[in-house]
Amino acid sequence: MMNLEGKVALVTGGNGGIGLAMASALADAGATLAIVxxxxxKNAAAVAALARPGAPEPVAIVGDMTDEESVAETLAEVVRRFGGLDILLNNAGSNDRKLPQDYSLAEWNRLISSNLTSAFLVSQAAYPLMVARGGGKIVNIGSLMSVFGSPKSAPYAAAKGGVVQLTKSLATAWAGDNIQVNALLPGWIDTDMTVMAxxxxxxxxxxxxxxxxxxxxxxxxDLAGAALFLCSGASDFVTGIGLPVDGGYSCSA
Structure with a gap:
């Protein structure tokens, strides 16, 4: 049920951290990989890490997923190289920790765009490609900040909360097209971003x-198994959920 042979997957923010780990899980399951x-x-190093014997060579694309034209060019390149798209993992994002009163409007807009608008733009562009394939899987990366507040992450938390609601809306809109849309909510994961935190x-x-x-x-x-589940046929009747992967953080007092 988790065999992804013949499936084409796009992972944004896939050249490091949890993005690369999840992309590696999809590659191990047989998916053909494109990363952004x-x-x-970092893209070149990720392509080398994602290569699997006998599988099509992964492709890495330099792109800005907050820019509509760049998104369109990225999806067109995936189709040109691999013929279509079955799986989208929206992992691109960033954070900048300050107290709410210290953010400029430009910083607020940048973080909302990086973490929320990007997921919308890439999902919207992927939709007709998945319809053409008879269905697909979209996995958005939220955060524990989707459900908890943080004094130094107001725009990031607002964006990640939006990711959960976007996930539910896309899930209900596209269920009839056999597209399942879910979100992963990582807890405190040891990455470059959390080293800075x-x-x-x-x-x-x-x-x-x-x-x-x-x-x-x-x-x-630790995100690999959950990502593989939501990107595979094992989750064909699962849509609109936000799945915490947090070692129990969100259920602990």
């Missing part, structure tokens, strides 16, 4: 460890 990232060097919030490490029943930070590969 802004760094050519620990530098900016002095007691963050201790607070995360004390609240997480699993007793550790997550690792990027």
């Amino acid at each position: 990232g802004r760094s050519p060097d 620990r530098e900016q919030v002095s007691d963050l490490n201790e607070r995360v460890l004390s609240r997480t029943p699993a007793g550790r930070w997550g690792r990027p590969e």
Whole structure:
């Protein structure tokens, strides 16, 4: 049920961190991979890591998923290389931690665009390609900030909350087209982004460890199994959910 041979998958933000870990899981399951990232060097390294014997060579695209023209060019390149699209994993995003009163409007708009608008634009562009294939899978990456507040992540939390509602709306709109749309809500995962968070919030490490029943930070590969489930036929009757992958953080007092 989790065999993805013959499926074409696009992972935005797929050249590092949880994006690369999830892309690797899809490659292991047989998917043909395209990734999007802004760094050519990181893209090249990711392509090498995603290559599998006997499988089509992965493709890496430099693109800006907040720009409608760049999104259209990216999807066109995927179709040119692989003939269509079956799976979309919207992982592109960024954060900048400040108190609410310290953000400029430009910073607010940038973070909303990076984390929410990008998911909408790529999903919208992917829709007709999936309809042409008879269905598809879209997995959006939310966050625990989709459901919890944070004093230093107001625009990021607002955007990630929006990702959950976008997921539900797309799921209801496109269910009749056999497109399942779900979200993953990562907890505190040890990535470059959260290394920066620990530098900016002095007691963050201790607070995360004390609240997480699993007793550790997550690792990027902890997202792999959940991503594979939601991208595969095993989840054909699952749509519109937000699945926490957080070591129990969200159910702990």
